[in-house]
Amino acid sequence: MARTGALQHYLGCEVTRYMEKGTTYQSQTHYAEEILRTCNFWNATPRLTPIEPNTRLNKDDCDKNPAPDFHRRYRYIVSSLGYLVTMTRPDLAWAYSELSKYVEYPGKNHTLAAEHVLCYLRGTWNQTILVLS
Numbered sequence: 001m002a003r004t005g006a007l008q009h010y011l012g013c014e015v016t017r018y019m020e021k022g023t024t025y026q027s028q029t030h031y032a033e034e035i036l037r038t039c040n041f042w043n044a045t046p047r048l049t050p051i052e053p054n055t056r057l058n059k060d061d062c063d064k065n066p067a068p069d070f071h072r073r074y075r076y077i078v079s080s081l082g083y084l085v086t087m088t089r090p091d092l093a094w095a096y097s098e099l100s101k102y103v104e105y106p107g108k109n110h111t112l113a114a115e116h117v118l119c120y121l122r123g124t125w126n127q128t129i130l131v132l133s
Contacts, residue, residue, distance in 0.1 A: 013087050016128070025128040028088045032125040035080045039073070039118055046123025050095040052116050057098050062105035074106040077114045084121075088129045092117065 007015050016025045036042045066074075081096045095117045102110045 011087065012083075015131075024131040026088050026131050027126065027128040028084055029126045031080075032084065032121055035077075035084075036118060036122055036125060039077060041115070041118040041122055044119045044122045047116055047119040048123070050092050050117055050120045051098065051113055055098075055113055055116075057102060057110055057113055059102070059105075061107040061109040062102060063107045064105055066106055070111070071106065074111055074114060075103055077118065078103055081114075081117060081121075089127070090129075091124070091127075092121070095120075 006017060009015065010026075012028060012031050014027050014029060016027070017023070018025075033042070036044070063070075078096065078099045081092055082100065085093045085096045095113070099110065099114050099117070106114075
C-alpha cells in the first residue's frame, strides 16, 4: 500500500516542513530520548560542551580486558552517538570521533568522557537541523 502526503519520518528522523517559510527541519528527538533513557541519563544535569575542555583521551587509559557489561555499554553509547552524528548532530562529531577510537578496549576515562557527551545530549536532545534545499 502506497502512502501519500508530506514526509514526516525518514530513517528514524523527524521531518518538519514550514511551507510558508520554505524551510525544512530534521531532528532525532525520539532517538536521543531513547538513548538517554536507556543509559539512565534522562535526569542528568546538562553540560554546555560535548566533551570536557582539555580532555585528552589516550590508549594508556585502555583496559585490555574490559568487563563484558562495561564494554557493551560503551559500545552502545558510541554507536548511538555515531547515528546521531551521521543524521542530524554534527556538533557531536569530534566527541564521537575521539570516543570511537577506543571502542575495542575502553577504560574508565573513556567512559567518563562518553557520559559527559550524554549529559550534553540531555541539554540539547531536542535540537533540530535546517535542511537546505
